[in-house]
Amino acid sequence: xxxxxxxxxxxxKNSNSKxxxxxxxxxxxxxxxxxxxxxxxxxxLINMRMQNASVLAQLDGEYDKKxxxxxxxxxxxxxxxxxxxxLVASVGRSARTHRLRVGDWSRGVGRDDVFAVPVVxxxxxxxx
Numbered sequence: 001x002x003x004x005x006x007x008x009x010x011x012x013k014n015s016n017s018k019x020x021x022x023x024x025x026x027x028x029x030x031x032x033x034x035x036x037x038x039x040x041x042x043x044x045l046i047n048m049r050m051q052n053a054s055v056l057a058q059l060d061g062e063y064d065k066k067x068x069x070x071x072x073x074x075x076x077x078x079x080x081x082x083x084x085x086x087l088v089a090s091v092g093r094s095a096r097t098h099r100l101r102v103g104d105w106s107r108g109v110g111r112d113d114v115f116a117v118p119v120v121x122x123x124x125x126x127x128x
Contacts, residue, residue: 001121002121003051003119004119004122005071007067011117012027012030012116015116016075016112016113016115017110017112019109020050020078020080020088020107024049024116026116027118030048030118031048031049045122045123046120046122046123047120048120049118049119050078050080050117050118051079052080053089053091056079057091057100059071059119060072060100070093072091072100073095074093075113076103077114078105083104087104087105087106089102089103092113
């Protein structure tokens with residue numbers, strides 16, 4: 001699969017302090033808005049979803065390689081990936097200069113620095 005992000009608008013505004021399910025709903029609304037701007041032949045080929053920790057970590061690493069900057073500066077992106085019952089993975093940093101951390105956070109509880117990260121998934125043959 002190929003993925004795409006908007007590095008200038010990586011996290012959904014006001015998605016922090018929300019549960020995982022609420023954040024997933026916010027990503028679905030972002031997907032609907034994006035698809036509304038696309039032609040029918042492209043719209044059906046993409047989807048937007050909450051990614052797993054590996055994808056978010058790889059995005060951060062690739063962005064750093066290309067730009068010399070990290071994506072996750074002083075916040076974390078939540079995943080839908082269950083670590084143990086009721087805990088999901090989170091990826092990010094508590095400060096720009098810290099190493100990338102993969103941790104966990106409660107699925108049903110929000111936190112000020114845990115946001116929803118919409119990632120567009122494109123079929124490999126359609127990726128540019």
